[in-house]
Amino acid sequence: MEHDILLASFQKFVSLTDEEWQLASSLVSERTFKKGQFINKEGEVNRFTHLIESGSARVFYINSDGQEHVVQLGIRGWWIGDFPSFINQTQGMLYTEALEPTNILAISYENLQVLYNKAPVFERFFRLLIQKAYASFQYRVLHNMSMDAERRYEIFSETYPLLDQQISQKHIASYLGMSAEFLSKVKKRLHERRKENKRIR
Amino acid sequence: MEHDILLASFQKFVSLTDEEWQLASSLVSERTFKKGQFINKEGEVNRFTHLIESGSARVFYINSDGQEHVVQLGIRGWWIGDFPSFINQTQGMLYTEALEPTNILAISYENLQVLYNKAPVFERFFRLLIQKAYASFQYRVLHNMSMDAERRYEIFSETYPLLDQQISQKHIASYLGMSAEFLSKVKKRLHERRKENKRIR
């Protein structure tokens, strides 16, 4: 089916009638990005919210010293972007970049208002999606604040094995709040520990 | 006026008719907490959202090692609590504690639904409030990720001088993601730097 990943995403939170699905489907556009291309940039108002159909992307922040900090990672099925900017239609602080050839389903802010007005079920869906994003973000921050680098990576790789496979360690390191070199060392320690455990058993 | 801090808070985002204000005012309850008393605890569903009328409070997280991490601080005029828990009516991860004798205006989740249904302007208000909370939280996390301890405190004390005055350094240190001892050293360094600058001028 066309846009089946979008339907699947909706169905995680709500159920739709055929008409509702047709409506949503008609208001969605498809966008294709090359590796390294920006989906949006700092200072822009994020006019679209994006669902990844294929490929992967990262959302990141550049601080005053020019350092990049990854805020969010996404692969097929994940909604990505600067939520606060999109929701509030305010200037964003973040960049979103395709990490490989990436296909995206996009809904514009205007079309989303149309959806809200014609079918309240979508208001419910996006409210839930945003609430979940907020809660996940909070959860992640609490984890980062309270665990050391090794446990952060351990939990990440168990929670998101697909991300861990598909996305380069450089970006995962930044997402986890450590340098790329240090993640390399962390992984080495973990591997050695696992070998130890095998021998003991 | 009764509950004037609540009216002031509403008026930051929306304007209300007399009827709307009467309605809201009637659905608000007042709650008083002693120093050290918990407004809500981890594992509970946060049934109320709270606006501080007087006093102060902190929202914090206890990790698996028993360490506390302050997520939010509030004084008069601030809404506090575990937003994700209240919005989603799910089990919270956070504690909220009064830091001194504290008076709070509370709206229950049920009363909030009544408000939403009778006067859509409140739906707009709380959507904006939550969006702002999310955006602020994101902003703060990006700051914490990308600045060292000294700049974090410098920006905090400039942005929230009232918090800096009213709340103990122990909790501010935790909010800023550093130990209380280290914040003490940071402040000392800043004072010395300011003396230096005076001499040079």
Add this chain to the structure above:
DNA sequence: CGTCTATTTGAATGTACTCAAAAGCGGTGG
């Protein structure tokens, strides 16, 4: 195949933490 980027590894460094002790401050009761 060659170039460019990502990853690994090691050494030196640094920022912030822990622990311990002293000093300061505020509240309470005798």
Add this chain to the structure above:
DNA sequence: CCACCGCTTTTGAGTACATTCAAATAGACG
């Protein structure tokens, strides 16, 4: 009103976790 108690803040010494820099290796892409 003063003395004491408990909590917060300050200070110093030692330490640990993670960073930076540099160089070597591996891997991806045209």
